[in-house]
Every structure is written in structure tokens, then in C-alpha cells.
Amino acid sequence: MLDLGKMRDEIDVIDSEIVRLFEKRMKICENVAQFKIETGKPVFDKSREQDKLKTLGAKAGSDFNRCGVEELFQQIMSISRKRQYQLLQENGIEEPSDFTKIDFINKENVTVVYQGVEGAYSYGAMKTFFGEDVKNYHVATWKDAMEEIKFGRADYAVLPIENSTAGIVQDNYDLLTKYDHVIVGEQIIRCQHVLTALPGATLSDIRTVYSHPQALMQCREFLDAHKEWHQKEWSNTAAAAKKVSEEHDLSQAAISSSYAAEYFGLNILSENIFTNSDNSTRFIIVAKKKVYAKDAHKISVSYELPHESGSLYNSLSHFIYNGLNMTKIESRPILKRNWEYRFFVDFEGNLSDSAVKNALRGLRSEVQNLRVHGNY
Numbered sequence: 001m002l003d004l005g006k007m008r009d010e011i012d013v014i015d016s017e018i019v020r021l022f023e024k025r026m027k028i029c030e031n032v033a034q035f036k037i038e039t040g041k042p043v044f045d046k047s048r049e050q051d052k053l054k055t056l057g058a059k060a061g062s063d064f065n066r067c068g069v070e071e072l073f074q075q076i077m078s079i080s081r082k083r084q085y086q087l088l089q090e091n092g093i094e095e096p097s098d099f100t101k102i103d104f105i106n107k108e109n110v111t112v113v114y115q116g117v118e119g120a121y122s123y124g125a126m127k128t129f130f131g132e133d134v135k136n137y138h139v140a141t142w143k144d145a146m147e148e149i150k151f152g153r154a155d156y157a158v159l160p161i162e163n164s165t166a167g168i169v170q171d172n173y174d175l176l177t178k179y180d181h182v183i184v185g186e187q188i189i190r191c192q193h194v195l196t197a198l199p200g201a202t203l204s205d206i207r208t209v210y211s212h213p214q215a216l217m218q219c220r221e222f223l224d225a226h227k228e229w230h231q232k233e234w235s236n237t238a239a240a241a242k243k244v245s246e247e248h249d250l251s252q253a254a255i256s257s258s259y260a261a262e263y264f265g266l267n268i269l270s271e272n273i274f275t276n277s278d279n280s281t282r283f284i285i286v287a288k289k290k291v292y293a294k295d296a297h298k299i300s301v302s303y304e305l306p307h308e309s310g311s312l313y314n315s316l317s318h319f320i321y322n323g324l325n326m327t328k329i330e331s332r333p334i335l336k337r338n339w340e341y342r343f344f345v346d347f348e349g350n351l352s353d354s355a356v357k358n359a360l361r362g363l364r365s366e367v368q369n370l371r372v373h374g375n376y
């Protein structure tokens with residue numbers, strides 16, 4: 001019978017030897033980094049790494065072990081690169097950044113643009129972030145809002161980026177890549193529809209309820225308890241509230257945001273009518289100037305990856321090895337490049353942190369078209 005204790009003793013001896021050799025290897029890699037610091041040669045040498053994987057893989061006795069050797073050495077070389085990036089950083093070799101650090105994001109005397117109409121959730125997000133008295137106007141589409149920023153007609157745009165029930169707002173992810181604007185803030189708004197009617201109206205007066213079809217659907221359980229009401233679809237929730245406010249008919253109600261109810265001078269007859277009571281939308285605040293506040297703590301980046309096995313895994317290792325906490329990852333197809341993707345990653349940190357600089361340096365040299373969308 002085989003002796004487990006004895007086998008483990010043998011493994012322990014081999015592992016200690018691997019650690020000793022790993023450290024010996026790392027020492028040489030540090031010297032390589034020194035050479036690169038002096039010569040300006042880039043840390044990442046893809047063809048050297050590919051050659052190594054091929055030669056080392058060929059030394060293995062089986063297909064299974066060949067894959068194992070390749071995986072192992074991918075990791076070893078990735079750790080070696082990360083150490084080299086660290087040394088570059090420690091030697092004061094900074095990458096140029098087009099972002100400027102400022103004390104805080106200015107919300108005074110600014111003009112804000114949002115998509116939608118008064119009383120929409122984007123209007124609520126704008127008021128919550130910038131305050132009641134902010135100078136603002138609205139446009140018809142999210143792209144229009146980006147154009148307003150581009151041409152300097154507004155300082156900030158407010159765009160929905162993600163809903164807790166419906167997921168990401170894909171168009172706005174795509175707009176982030178089309179424009180060179182940056183995210184300078186975010187605002188989460190609970191999207192809690194309310195039943196709203198003219199002052200003086202009570203639940204027993206209501207005969208017809210107006211709202212956007214999606215909002216009617218989201219309040220299905222509440223509406224099912226009032227089968228006597230006619231449901232009429234309207235272009236959007238704020239427009240429904242506007243209609244009710246203008247028609248002076250106590251039998252009409254709208255399902256809208258509480259912002260719309262307030263804006264159009266309506267009373268709230270029922271709250272918490274949305275089946276999913278936690279439903280929230282995250283809005284981003286977008287600006288043209290590439291700035292970040294000194295206490296900003298979240299960074300959004302995106303990058304493209306070649307259609308190669310392990311490329312996502314390798315790119316994420318830059319966050320892991322630098323101790324950065326990733327909070328979100330999304331992918332969007334790249335136009336005209338079937339089955340290739342741009343990845344959007346949010347992680348915690350400030351652009352002035354060494355760990356962040358290090359991760360970005362590594363990513364920049366190893367992925368395609370890295371964009372820093374903002375630190376907020």
C-alpha cells in the first residue's frame with residue numbers, strides 16, 4: 001500500500017525547491033527590469049513569452065501536462081511583469097496622464113443637460129446630484145446630451161447607465177466609447193413609481209390610469225387589485241403626469257415618479273406600487289474636462305482584447321495582483337469585428353494611488369485601446 005505521509009513529504013521537498021527557483025527567477029527578472037529602466041525597453045515582450053510557452057510546453061510528456069506547463073508559465077511570467085511594472089513605478093518612471101486632479105467637482109454656476117423631460121427619473125437624478133436650483137435643460141436623446149457637452153453648451157450631462165432590474169443601458173456604454181468625455185460622478189436613484197392625481201382626488205374617484213406601458217407592467221400587482229380602472233398607455237411616465245395635471249379631471253391618475261408628481265403639482269395617492277420595491281437606476285455624470293476629485297474612489301476603464309484563450313483572465317490579473325477590488329465587469333461587442341469584445345471594468349481606487357498606476361501601466365501595454373472613462 002502506498003504511504004500518503006511519505007508521498008506528501010516528497011511533494012513538500014519538490015515545492016520548496018520550486019519556491020527557491022521561483023525566487024531565483026524573480027531576482028533575475030528584477031535585473032531585467034533594471035535593464036529596461038535604463039534602456040526604455042518595454043516590460044512586455046509578447047513574442048518572447050509565446051516562444052517560451054511553446055518550448056516549455058513541448059518538454060512535457062503528455063497533452064494534459066503541456067496545458068498545465070503553459071498555464072503555469074503564463075502565471076509565472078505575468079507575476080514577473082507585475083514586479084517589473086512595480087519597479088518602474090518605484091524608480092519614478094511615470095506614465096503621462098491626461099487627467100488633472102482637483103479638490104472637488106464644481107457644482108456651482110454650472111449648466112446641466114439631461115435626456116427626457118421634467119419629472120423623469122433622469123431629472124430626479126440631476127436634481128439630487130446638483131441641487132434644486134441648478135441651471136438645466138433637456139434634450140431628446142442620450143447622444144444629443146453627449147453632443148451638448150462636446151460643443152460646450154452644457155458643463156455636465158446626466159445619463160442612466162444601469163438599472164438594478166433591467167441591467168445595463170447598452171447605448172450609453174457605447175456612447176462612452178464614441179465620445180472622449182469622462183465620468184465625474186454617479187447618482188443612484190430609487191425608481192419607485194407612485195400613483196398620482198389632482199389635489200382633492202381620492203382613490204375612489206379614479207377611473208383611468210395613464211402611464212408608459214413598461215410602468216403599467218411593473219405595477220401589475222397593484223393594478224390587478226383595481227380592475228375597475230381603465231389603463232391607458234402614454235408616451236412616458238412624466239408626460240402622463242403632465243396630462244393629468246392639465247386636464248382638471250379628478251377621475252384621472254398617472255403612474256409616474258414622485259419627481260413628476262411634485263413638478264406637476266399632483267398629489268401622491270399610493271406609494272410602493274412597483275412590484276420590485278428595490279428597483280434603482282444608476283446615473284453617471286459626464287463632463288468634457290478630464291478631471292478627478294482627490295477623494296474619488298471608483299475608476300471606470302474599458303479595453304479590447306484579442307480573441308485568444310486566457311486574454312480576459314490575464315487582463316484581470318492586473319487588478320488582482322495590485323490588490324484592487326473590481327466592482328463590475330461588462331462586455332460590449334466591437335463594431336465590425338464579429339465576436340470580439342470591449343470590456344468595461346469598474347474598480348475601487350484613485351488615479352493617484354500607486355497600485356492603480358501600476359495596474360493601468362500593465363493593462364495599457366498588454367490590452368488594446370485602454371480607455372480610462374473616469375475616476376469619481
Ligand SMILES: C=C(O[C@@H]1C=C(C(=O)O)C=C[C@H]1O)C(=O)O
Pocket residue numbers: 029032043044045046048049052076077078080081
Ligand atoms: C523577463 C522579461 O520580461 C517579461 C517577462 C518574461 C518572463 O518572465 O520570462 C518574458 C518576457 C517579458 O514579457 C524579459 O523581457 O525577458
